[in-house]
Amino acid sequence: xxxxxxxxxxxxxxxxxxxxxxxxxxxxxxxxxxxxxxxxxxxxxxxxxxxxxxxxxxxxxxxxxxxxxxxxxxxxxxxxxxxxxxxxxxxxxxxxxxxxxxxxxxx
Numbered sequence: 489x490x491x492x493x494x495x496x497x498x499x500x501x502x503x504x505x506x507x508x509x510x511x512x513x514x515x516x517x518x519x520x521x522x523x524x525x526x527x528x529x530x531x532x533x534x535x536x537x538x539x540x541x542x543x544x545x546x547x548x549x550x551x552x553x554x555x556x557x558x559x560x561x562x563x564x565x566x567x568x569x570x571x572x573x574x575x576x577x578x579x580x581x582x583x584x585x586x587x588x589x590x591x592x593x594x595x
Contacts, residue, residue, distance in 0.1 A: 493567050499544040500568075504529055505537045509546055512560035519555050 500506050508523055515561065524531045538558055541547040547565040550557045 492561070493571065495544050496564070497574055499519070499540055499546060502540075505541055508534065508537055509541055509560060512547060512558060513562065517550075517557045517559040519557055521529075521555075524559070 498510055500509065504527060508527060511523065511526065512518060520531060523538070524534045527534050527537075529537075538547060538549075542549060542558075546561055547558045548561055550559070
């Protein structure tokens with residue numbers, strides 16, 4: 489696995505970061521204040537999590553006056569989608585082989 493993959497998985501492993509990212513995906517662009525209101529952690533903690541998400545390429549920011557608006561970058565999930573597809577294929581093959589073996593054993 490590449491360093492980019494590792495960074496993506498490590499970033500999304502944290503439940504608070506994952507929740508912030510999910511909220512941005514679901515609700516669209518949000519300010520730090522709006523994200524803090526429902527995050528269950530302090531504003532400095534939300535800002536820190538947003539920094540980690542931004543470093544991983546999962547969010548982008550846009551400054552408007554004193555406000556910073558964050559939005560999800562869904563294309564950053566492509567390595568995760570590729571990995572899960574490969575793993576699904578791997579397990580489907582294994583289960584098909586197991587089914588074939590069990591069918592042969594029943595005969």
